[in-house]
Amino acid sequence: MPDTQYTLLAEPLWPLMNKFYRAHQSSMKAVRDAQLWVARREEIIAALCLRPVSGGHWLTGLFVDPSCREQGIAATLIAEAVNGLEQPVWLFCHPDLRGFYxxxxxxxxxxxxxxxxxxxxxxxxxxxxxxxxxxxxVRSSIDNV
Incomplete structure (x- = not known):
């Protein structure tokens, strides 16, 4: 399996995230005032936005290429994106995803x-x-286990 890199996407590369979403017929979009995080192999295989909001951050737009699912990519991308944050992170999801989160x-x-x-x-x-x-x-206690 190719090596996967998890990185904050530099601003000049932001259009690549929307291209990734469109390529998978996703209605998600990169948000300008957010940190845009991606998982890459040769190309982007997963993405999420971490947007500052009052008192914390809002995680949106988490999407993994369907051919790359069930490999821990979403979990690692989330962990990288929230690492070091000192405020809460919130997200909205379908009830079926509760266990995953x-x-x-x-x-x-x-x-x-x-x-x-x-x-x-x-x-x-x-x-x-x-x-x-x-x-x-919770994050810091999980990291110390």
Whole structure:
């Protein structure tokens, strides 16, 4: 299996992330005010956005090339992206993904700033959606195991 690199994408390369999403018919998009993280082999095989929000970060746009799934790529990409953050990380996901995120230290129904609660409420009107959160103390205790 080729070596996988997990890196923060430099700003001049941001269009490559949208190209990756489009190539897989994903509706996800790179967010300008976010840190854009990718997993690469010869090309991008996974991506996520880590966007600063009031009191923490919002993880969005996690997508792994279907031919590369079930290899731990998403888990490693998340771990690299949140490494060293001193604020909580929140995400919204389909309820079926709860177990995946719990195995990575996220908890269901975290405390969130009002703006995030409001956003979740809007999203949940059109599709099933739950909130998950990762606290910095949980991350550091996981890293020390």
């Amino acid at each position: 719990e195995r990575r230290g996220f908890t269901f129904d975290p405390s969130m700033p009002y703006a995030m609660v409001e956003r979740l409420s809007r999203y949940a009107r059109s599709k099933p959606m739950i909130a998950m959160g990762l606290e910095p103390l």
